[in-house]
Amino acid sequence: MEFQLLGPVEARDGARRIAVSGTMMHTVLAVLLLARGRVVSDGRLSELLWGWDPPATWSAQIYTYMSRLRKLLGPKVDLVRRQPGYQLVADAARVDVVEFGRLERLGRRAMEERRLTQAAETLRQALDLWQGPALANVTPHLAEAELPQLEEARMSALEHRIEADLALGRHGQLTSELTRLVGEFPVRERLRAQLMAALYRCGRQAEALRAFHEGREVLAEELGVDPGPDLTAAYQSLLSGELDTLPQPAPSLTSAVPTVSAPPVMIPPLPTDFTGREREFDVLCRRLRPAEANGRATFQPRRLLISGMPGVGKTALAVRVAHAVADQFPDGLLYARLRADDGTVADCGKVLVTLLRALGETSENVLAPNGEPARTEELVHRYRTQTAGRKLLILLDNAANELQLDPLLPATTDSAVLVTSRNRLSAVPGSWTVALDPMETVESLDLLSVIAGATGSPRSPRRPTPSSRPAESCRSRCGPPPPGSPPGRTGR
Incomplete structure (x- = not known):
């Protein structure tokens, strides 16, 4: 089965084209495919089908489209409620779309x-997969x-491909293509800088200078801004003659090649006094590591939820697990607190x-001009693009509900998500839950001994009486942990 979104939306079963007809049916198919295995809510479907003015029978119509x-x-695709x-x-x-993303990542890595x-x-x-304007119907x-x-993903891949061709000395083959692209996208400064480099290396210095001045005028007239770093650096390199003599891409163009940076590590430090929870710890670690199939590691959707009452040790367990499996996630360990200390x-x-x-986006890409976050929809798109194809572990601490989690879940199976919450979040697709109960007597005594700094055997040789209630006494007498307590010291 093959699906096409980079052009008119189509479905094929081998050589047979499946007769999906009508804009609404194509839209439903495209929405489900773009979700990449995640559940799409009825409300989201209605919004993308009819906008803010759905018909009175919108729910029944969606049901009909799905049927x-x-x-x-047919049976090769599992479409379920x-x-x-x-x-x-x-x-x-x-x-x-998925194949384009895979090839684009491989190209950038190269x-x-x-x-x-x-x-x-x-x-x-990757670019050859495009059969015209995406989502055309x-x-x-x-x-x-x-x-x-x-x-934007297509243009980024195109600019990187041109960058590689320039570095390989193919400037003579690129001038006509770049001239057409600059005419089509006059305010994309990187394309104009690449055109200047290609023209100059072909001995057409005057035309390269004219391309810069035309770009400066377009930017001033249409956007009211001056040329940015890429275009300015290309102009300076042109004046100094470096665009012609450098064997590698010119300074103005090297920014097109991403620099290799250390992966982000945002999770809190490993708790030093963690005790107990060995069974839950082992189960979570096993589920976060890739399974073996035919001698190769296979990654399945890994969304693990740790639930339990406040103070039971959800965060400490999650942090310990994250440190234990960190080697399985070479692209980074992300962390976010989803509630403030006051519960907000x-x-x-x-x-x-x-x-x-943390994933490398600049402030201008994620903040509005007033300094506030950009539109949530745009941020979600960027987040899913940045996480696609990366082996990340994302720890989301103290989630309130499923709606809060939905924008923070990556779209592909390469990344894993570990969530802690006081609630059972049953509506998270592909999730598996560990429910933490209050600790057993022996584990509670071990924890109290570690916190108190006791020496010798941490366990009491005397069987506790019912009145002592060691597993519950710490919380009942001392109350909940103060706001901001480190995860390693709050009730295991």
Whole structure:
């Protein structure tokens, strides 16, 4: 089974084209595929089908669309009803958006490692998947929500492919293509800087200078800004003659090649006085590590929830598990607190900004001009793009409900999510829950001994009497832990 989104939305079963007809049906199929196995709520479907003015029978119409789509796609695709919406799972299917993302990541990695020929070829394969404007036959509501992200991904891959070709000395082949692209996208400074480099290396210095001055005028007239770093650096390199003499890309263009930076590590320090919870610890570690299939590691959706009463030790256990499996997640360990010390639910936009900055996004990409977080929808798109294909462990601490978690879940199976919450979050798709009960007597005595700094055997040789109630006495007499206590010292 194959699905196409990078052009008109289509479905094929081998050589047979599946007759999905009508804008609404194409929209439903595209929404489910873009969710990449996650549940799409009825409300989200309604918004993308009809915007802010759905018909009175919108729920029945969605049900009808799903029934038709299920019959058309057949048994190779699992389209099921899961509250609060629908889920499409097609693990064996080829989706061009997913394939584009995979190839684009491989191409960028080759650029980082200066394997320029491979980078250019891989990125060219990714771009060849585009069969025209993406989502060409869906509703305007879906196009408005998803098309900017897809187009930006395409342009980024195109600029990186041109960068690799320039570094390989193919400037003579690029001038006509870049001239057309600059005419189509006049305010994309990186493309104009690449055109200047190609023209200069072809001996067309005057045309390269004219490209810069035309770009400066366009930026001033349309946006009211001066040329940015890429275009300015290209102009300075042109004047100094470096665009012609450097064997590597010019200084103005090297920014196109991402620098290799250390992966983000945001999780709190390892608790030093952790005791007990060995069974839960072992189970969580096993589920976070990849399973073996045919001698190769296979990653499945890993969304693990740790629930329990306040002070029972959810955060400490999660932090200990995260440190134990850190080697399985070479792309980083992210952490976010979803409640303040006073119990206030954290703002989703601010949480996304923090995570995106850790993943390498700049402030201008995630903040509005007034300094506040950008639109939540835009931040979610950037977050899912940044996490796609990365082996990350994301620890979300003290979640309030499923709605708060939904924007923070990555779209692909490469990353794992570990969530702590006082509530049972049953509506999180693909999740598995560990419920923490109050500690047993022996574990409670071990914890008290460690905290008190006792020497010798931490366990009492005397069997506790019912009145002592060691497993509960600490919390009942001392009350809840003070706000801001480190996770290693609050009730295990």
